[in-house]
Amino acid sequence: MTTKNLAQVWAEMLAALSASMEGRSWKIWMDAAHPRTLEGNTLSLDVSNQFTKDTLQGKYLPMMEESLSQICGQPMEIQIDVVEPPKEEQNLFPDTPAQPEETPAPAAFQPEPQPAAKPAQEFDSHLSPKYTFDNFIRGKSNEEAFNFSMGVANAPAKSYNPLFLYSDPGLGKTHLMNAIGNYIHKKFPQMKILYTSSETFTNELIGAIQHNTNEAFRNKYRNIDVLLIDDIQFLRKKESTQEEFFHTFEALKQADKQIIISSDRPPKELDTLEERLTSRFMQGLIIEINHPDFETRSAILRSMAEKDHLEFPLEVIQLIATNVKTNIRELEGAYTKVHAFANLNHQPVTMELARKALKDLDMGSTVDKVITVEAIQELVAARYKIRVEDLKAKKRTRSIAYPRQIAMYLTRELTDLSLPRIGECFGGRDHTTVLHACDKIADDKAKNDNLERQLAKLVEDLKK
Numbered sequence: 390m391t392t393k394n395l396a397q398v399w400a401e402m403l404a405a406l407s408a409s410m411e412g413r414s415w416k417i418w419m420d421a422a423h424p425r426t427l428e429g430n431t432l433s434l435d436v437s438n439q440f441t442k443d444t445l446q447g448k449y450l451p452m453m454e455e456s457l458s459q460i461c462g463q464p465m466e467i468q469i470d471v472v473e474p475p476k477e478e479q480n481l482f483p484d485t486p487a488q489p490e491e492t493p494a495p496a497a498f499q500p501e502p503q504p505a506a507k508p509a510q511e512f513d514s515h516l517s518p519k520y521t522f523d524n525f526i527r528g529k530s531n532e533e534a535f536n537f538s539m540g541v542a543n544a545p546a547k548s549y550n551p552l553f554l555y556s557d558p559g560l561g562k563t564h565l566m567n568a569i570g571n572y573i574h575k576k577f578p579q580m581k582i583l584y585t586s587s588e589t590f591t592n593e594l595i596g597a598i599q600h601n602t603n604e605a606f607r608n609k610y611r612n613i614d615v616l617l618i619d620d621i622q623f624l625r626k627k628e629s630t631q632e633e634f635f636h637t638f639e640a641l642k643q644a645d646k647q648i649i650i651s652s653d654r655p656p657k658e659l660d661t662l663e664e665r666l667t668s669r670f671m672q673g674l675i676i677e678i679n680h681p682d683f684e685t686r687s688a689i690l691r692s693m694a695e696k697d698h699l700e701f702p703l704e705v706i707q708l709i710a711t712n713v714k715t716n717i718r719e720l721e722g723a724y725t726k727v728h729a730f731a732n733l734n735h736q737p738v739t740m741e742l743a744r745k746a747l748k749d750l751d752m753g754s755t756v757d758k759v760i761t762v763e764a765i766q767e768l769v770a771a772r773y774k775i776r777v778e779d780l781k782a783k784k785r786t787r788s789i790a791y792p793r794q795i796a797m798y799l800t801r802e803l804t805d806l807s808l809p810r811i812g813e814c815f816g817g818r819d820h821t822t823v824l825h826a827c828d829k830i831a832d833d834k835a836k837n838d839n840l841e842r843q844l845a846k847l848v849e850d851l852k853k
Contacts, residue, residue, distance in 0.1 A: 398432070398460055399424045405456040406449075409807050418444055421703070422469070430465050432457060435472040438704035439740075442469045447761045452810055514574065514582040520567035526692055528685025531561055534676045538565045541647060542572040545580065545615055549674040551638075551648035555655050556678035559716030562651040565678075566617045569649055573615055580614040587624040587634075594633055611640045615647045621670075622652045622659055631663050638669055648673075686710035686720055693724050705743045712747075723747060760803045760851050762814045768850060769796040772843075781816035794826035799847060801827050 403419060421441045422434045436442050445453075446469060457465040522542070527535050534554055541552050554562050570582045590610070597606035610616065616637075624634060641648055652659065655677070656670040681689065687710040694701035705727065713723045730746035731738045770777045773792040780793045793815060800811050801823070808820035815823070834841050 395424055395427045398427060398457070401460045402453065402456045405460065406452065409452070409456075409810050410805070415449060415805055418449060421707075425470075430461075430463060431468055432465060433468045433470065435470055437472065438702065439471055441704065441707065442471055444707070445469055448804060448806075451762075451814070452806075455813070512581050512583075514570060515584045516570040516574065516582065517567045517584075518571060520564045521571055522568045524692070525561065525564055525568055526685060526689045528681055528688065530679040530681045530685055531565075534561075534565060534678045537674060537676055538569050539572075541649065542569045543576070545573055545577065545647035546645045550642070551650055551670060551673035553650050553652070553656060553670050553673055553675045554678060555652045555675070557680070557716060558653060559718035560678045560680065561717060562678060563619055566619060566649055566651055570615065570617055573647075577614075581612070582615040582617070583610070583613045584617040584619070586619045587621050590618065590634065591624065591627075591630050594630055598629075607637070610637045611644075613641070613646065615649070616641055617649045619651050620653070621650050622654060622661070624662060631666060635663070635666055635669075638666070642669075680714065681717060681720075683710055686713070689717060689720055690724055693721065697728065699728060699738065701738050702740070704740050705738055708740065708743055709747075762800050762804060762806060762811070764851060765796050765799045765803065766814075768847060769799070772847065781814075783816065794830050795844070795847075797823050797826040798830035799844070799851070803848070803851065 403416075406415065406419070418441065422436050422445060425433045425435050427433075434445075436445065450467060450469075454465055454467050457467065522535070522539060525531075525535060537549055537552065538554075541549050554565060556562055567584060570584050573580055574582055593606060593609075597603050624630060638648065650670060655675060656667040659667050659670075687706055690701070690706045690709055694706075709720065709723045709727070713720050727738060727743050727746045731742055734742070736742055766777050766780050769792050770780060773788075773795075775789055775792060779789045780796055782789070784790070797811055797815060800806060800814070801808070806814070808823045811823045812818040812820050830840075830844075834844060
């Protein structure tokens with residue numbers, strides 16, 4: 390076939406997969422594959438490393454071949470070959486932008502704001518210059534927070550006041566708050582900006598009371614244009630502390646000054662704070678930052694490697710991004726461990742080195758192997774003494790139907806397959822059948838300790 394036909398077939402296959410796949414991580418793996426030839430009943434793909442090949446073959450090959458066969462009107466096979474890219478390109482994430490496509494921000498994005506007035510008198514803002522909008526890695530999990538933070542930075546106190554950011558620890562709240570402050574400092578140098586934590590606020594208030602310098606304390610916190618206060622959940626429950634912060638908040642708000650607050654939970658869950666404070670927070674814009682998805686984790690790792698001018702192979706990026714999912718700090722910890730291990734041993738970063746470096750790293754995540762629907766079916770069939778073919782057959786006897794439901798449940802929990810695709814893997818069953826099976830096993834697991842132990846053992850064995 391011609392190159393044009395090859396391109397058309399590849400595009401149609403991706404479109405077909407897009408209609409049946411859930412989430413977006415599958416697209417990353419497809420982007421890492423490059424169609425080379427389409428001859429007879431074989432489509433040949435090139436990938437840059439073994440890790441990508443293993444993942445495509447283990448998780449996506451059956452559905453790729455099925456879609457391809459439907460498009461070509463005949464049974465098709467896909468051959469995946471590892472073709473090492475030129476050395477200078479090995480650390481790049483092929484065909485994947487460092488940032489996702491931008492959605493319009495609430496206000497115009499101006500990466501290099503120009504000073505519009507003379508700077509304010511020397512004032513210690515306590516901002517960290519290393520945190521900017523330019524080096525903040527955006528993704529689906531934080532795009533909304535980024536956009537509204539940009540909106541506040543472009544027009545302080547004009548809208549979104551207060552801005553309340555919340556998330557689990559280590560997901561970028563502190564980065565965004567400092568980025569807001571640094572951006573405002575460049576664009577509006579006449580403005581006084583103060584970044585602090587609730588703990589610092591409390592300690593300074595205690596010191597002011599002890600040394601009878603309350604007036605100086607109030608002048609510091611109320612005669613500013615922008616207040617950024619981090620980790621508001623740690624504001625002491627002591628009445629005098631919350632009283633002082635309430636009046637500081639009110640003074641700034643009435644004077645049309647911008648307030649940005651961060652927390653590890655939304656205002657309504659801040660049980661240690663007075664209701665009059667949380668109600669004020671809820672009058673503003675409340676934005677959650679979620680855990681980074683695979684694409685964002687990959688982009689963060691690539692950004693760190695580029696900053697350090699380190700050759701960090703794609704397969705290592707994928708390895709870490711696949712297995713370290715909790716937060717950005719742990720992602721940075723895994724990267725640092727691999728980087729340090731390479732430096733100490735005077736070796737380049739490779740998959741073998743990365744696995745050794747991360748072997749004993751207790752980060753709440755482990756280096757997992759790719760789990761496939763075939764592996765699940767084989768293990769469940771062996772465990773319940775039936776054949777794999779029985780899991781795909783129409784038999785409805787309990788000795789077969791229940792293990793089939795368990796296998797469907799595990800497939801949904803441990804793979805990226807959509808409900809329709811899972812149904813296809815189990816004899817062409819409807820997605821509603823799969824959903825019913827998953828719900829039933831989940832309900833039974835909650836009521837049956839023995840089943841819970843069986844499922845835990847199956848998962849453990851699948852991850853070995």
